[in-house]
Amino acid sequence: MxxxxxxxxxxxxxxxxxxxxxxxxxxxxxxxxxxxxxxxGSFTIELGYFVNSITHKRTKIKEVALTFDDGPTEYTPQFLDLLKENQIKATFFCIGKQIEKYPDTFKRIIVEGHTIGNHTLSHSNSTGFLSTSKMVEEIQKCDEIMYSVGNIVTDLYRPPFGVTNPNIAKAIAKTGKKSIGWNVRSLDTITDDEKKIYRRITQTMKPGNIILLHDTSEKTYRVLGDLLVFLKNKKYSAFTIDSIIKSKKK
Ligand SMILES: [Zn+2]
Incomplete structure (x- = not known):
């Protein structure tokens, strides 16, 4: 703090x-x-007010990260199809309870080479008011489900709603996670205006951006279609969040 x-x-x-x-x-x-x-401060992950989160990649290469939160959902397979067609790898921050609902989709995300991150067990609306031990439980239970369904372990964690506070900071430290934020909020869960979402992402396009999206609607799926065309035209490639961590470990 x-x-x-x-x-x-x-x-x-x-x-x-x-x-x-x-x-x-x-x-x-x-x-x-x-x-x-x-x-x-607690709602603005870019500030790093309570937790130092990774919000972008330092790179000169024209590359951005597409990150999808709150899945897997019934819409996720469409997203995966589109990403596959365009040979783009993304990062999915999954909710434990959603993985239990859509275990096959979760496995597909992994099989198709995307990166997985922890987005808590239940994505509780009261995330900002939970005790440290409850937060630790939220993170660990999601880890357990990821391991039992997908045989996968991740040290990436994205705070629900981007909310951080001293309790969440402690929980992140205790579970040995790396907090992953973003520097481009698409606002795809707030507005229905697809053009507005697209503009928000493309107008601020620069190397190393981490773009926050959600694989939770048809709308975002359509925006993703346009966005992938944009990236191709502008000769942008995509990186996954684990590549930042790996390059830092070197
Ligand atoms: Zn979320």
Whole structure:
């Protein structure tokens, strides 16, 4: 955590309060502002506020990573078909409970040479409020399912909703995971406007980008189709997240 931010903020609050003759409302204002900073920090994975996440690859080669979260789902096979046709390898951050629902699709992801990452057992909406031990359990149970269904072990972890906080930071350390973020959010779960999603990804296209997508809808599947054409035209290749870790280990 960036403690110096708190210290700076504390000093700022004191000066501010002193200047305005310290009323209760000034304190309240400072408190709300500080809370807003903390919430912003925990939701913005690019900042590395609580956890240092990998958000891009340092490379001069024209290559980007396509990452798909929250699967496997009923839509995943279509995504796999498209990736296969285009000979593109991606990284899938899978949810334990989804793997239990679609074990064959999970195995197919592995067989077709894509990279797998842990995205917790249940992708709970209350992820940001869980204790460290509960978070550890969420990560380990997903690992167990991955191993029993796909005979695979991964040290890649992507925080659900990109949320990080001190408990999650501890859980990541305890389970020996590497936190993987992104630097391009497609917003494919937020908007239905396919053109907007496509534009968000292509307008910021640069070597080393890690693009966040979800293999959870027909819409994203269609965007992926256009995106793969774009990458081909611009002569971009794709890298998988494990390649960053491997190159760092050298
Ligand atoms: Zn997710």
């Amino acid at each position: 960036k403690h110096y931010l708190f210290i700076l903020f504390y000093l700022f609050c004191n000066v501010f309060t002193y200047a305005f003759h310290g009323t209760f409302w000034v304190y309240l204002f400072c408190f709300i502002l500080l809370s807003a900073v903390v919430v912003w």
